[in-house]
Amino acid sequence: MAFLEIDRLVKRFGATEVLKGIDLSVEEGGFLVLVGPSGCGKSTLLSMIAGLDTISDGEVRINGRRVNELHPSQRDIAMVFQSYALYPNMTVAENIAFGLEMRGVPKAEREVAVAKVAETLQMGHLLKRKPSQLSGGQRQRVAMGRALVRDPQVFLFDEPLSNLDAKLRVDMRTEIKRLHQRMGTTIVYVTHDQIEAMTLATKIAVLKDGVLQQFGTPAEVYNNPVNVFVADFMGSPSMNIMPAAIRSENGKTVVALARKDEDDLVLDPGPASERLGGSIGQTVLFGIRPEAITDHDGADRNARTLVDVDCHVDVVEPAGSDTFVVTSLGGKHVIARMRSDAAVKSGGRAPFSFNMDKAVFFDPKTEKRVA
Known part of the structure; x- marks a missing residue:
């Protein structure tokens, strides 16, 4: 059975339908990438999975449980945003531990969890620094650490690398791939960069104007596009x-x-x-x-x-x-x-x-x- 199920999902803003009956499923430990041009609805879909946006029609199920009405805090998900959203007055360690502190996790447990995440992301030497003392890639690593420390059922990434320069994007892409292979947690990842989609995904969903164009493995989407849009969008240079x-x-x-x-x-x-x-x-x-x-x-x-x-x-x-x-x-x-x-x-x-x-x-x- 699929671990994350998106069933006939619809999103309306007034009379405007921005997501039009999306059907997707992700196995446990899968890496689903939502890809498409700006305005296609991929970030809206991610927000609906997270509970940050209401669902007009359809269902979202995580591990067999319907989560439509659940508050984001009850969905056991963690999200990494395009902007790092770090607290500037806190150290790296405090930023990573903040969510655990808000949940009442004892200090000793928080310290163990932070140390484990810091080792995973190879940033133990950064724990005492403030965000202003970090590079863009290091800040994004801290944002990832803040999500990882919670050990959620599903990670959601909303264009996490778009603020980085080209070389750093490649480095961080490799880091995310390595992290997924090591942890095996289910990931849903939004990007407009089809190279990111091809290199990271176990499954790709290509969206256009709120409509799912194709859903399959990277090889299926690349080699057997179902229409001209998918053929042209996927690949660099394009088909x-x-x-x-x-x-x-x-x-x-x-x-x-x-x-x-x-x-x-x-x-x-x-x-x-x-x-x-x-x-x-x-x-x-x-x-x-x-x-x-x-x-x-x-x-x-x-x-x-x-x-x-x-x-x-x-x-x-x-x-x-x-x-x-x-x-x-x-x-x-x-x-x-x-x-x-x-x-x-x-x-x-x-x-x-x-x-x-x-x-x-x-x-x-x-x-x-x-x-």
């Missing part, structure tokens, strides 16, 4: 999506991409061929990740359908371990991810290897997946 004509040539279904001043690029659709049979003569949206378009020597040798074609090179972007190469297909800029030493030059031509095992196709009107 290449371009119009393509579905044709029949010599009794086989093919994908044709328009090119400026030259013949169409014709591709074997690979595993999607049978499902595209009903779309012959129509235009669909063809999606393929940058890493599925590469130089021939860098292509996946286990792929069943590799198609090598020469394309014009518009832009070359060296990125250290990779080289991003831009061409134009179907009237769109298409990004290929090649090896760092791939022999490509702007303005010239180069062989591109398409791994059509990774291709996906969408209806241009509904933007839903068709193959």
Whole structure:
């Protein structure tokens, strides 16, 4: 049975419905990441789980118990906010212990609990400092310690890393992942950063305009997006999506991409061929990740359908371990991810290897997946 269950959850502000029947479930010890653009409803959903926002319809259950009417203090959850919300006049140790003190936990027990958390987060040397003496990453670690010390059933994180610089975000992301692996507590984590979602989650929920678009493992959401929004939102660089004509040539279904001043690029659709049979003569949206378009020597040798074609090179972007190469297909800029030493030059031509095992196709009107 799921440990945290969100059942047909609805939130209304007056006549405006901002969450529209959300269904999610998280196993005990799972790491659920709520991801989506600003204003999609993910922080509102987190607040409803926490009890900071009322529920208009539906249910939230924790370990089988309905918590809709319970006060936040009775839900056995702990929350880490985007802002650190530390008491500036207290030391790190006092900030961490404050919640326990308010619950009447004896001083000796508080000190043991603080020492344990400080060891877990490797911040024993900071316990006597005030928040003004800490870096951003250290302050966020204290905020996490204040939540950890309570040993709750569920941790809620509301964009906890958004105030940190890029390098520190990566470091803290690793710290949170390590912490989860060590403690095994159920976590619900809100972010608009899909890289955070992919690296941290056991399950991802993608939201848009208050509607759950897709719920699954990171691999499911990344490799098998159910619609154009999920395909475009997840991944960096995002998925290449371009119009393509579905044709029949010599009794086989093919994908044709328009090119400026030259013949169409014709591709074997690979595993999607049978499902595209009903779309012959129509235009669909063809999606393929940058890493599925590469130089021939860098292509996946286990792929069943590799198609090598020469394309014009518009832009070359060296990125250290990779080289991003831009061409134009179907009237769109298409990004290929090649090896760092791939022999490509702007303005010239180069062989591109398409791994059509990774291709996906969408209806241009509904933007839903068709193959």
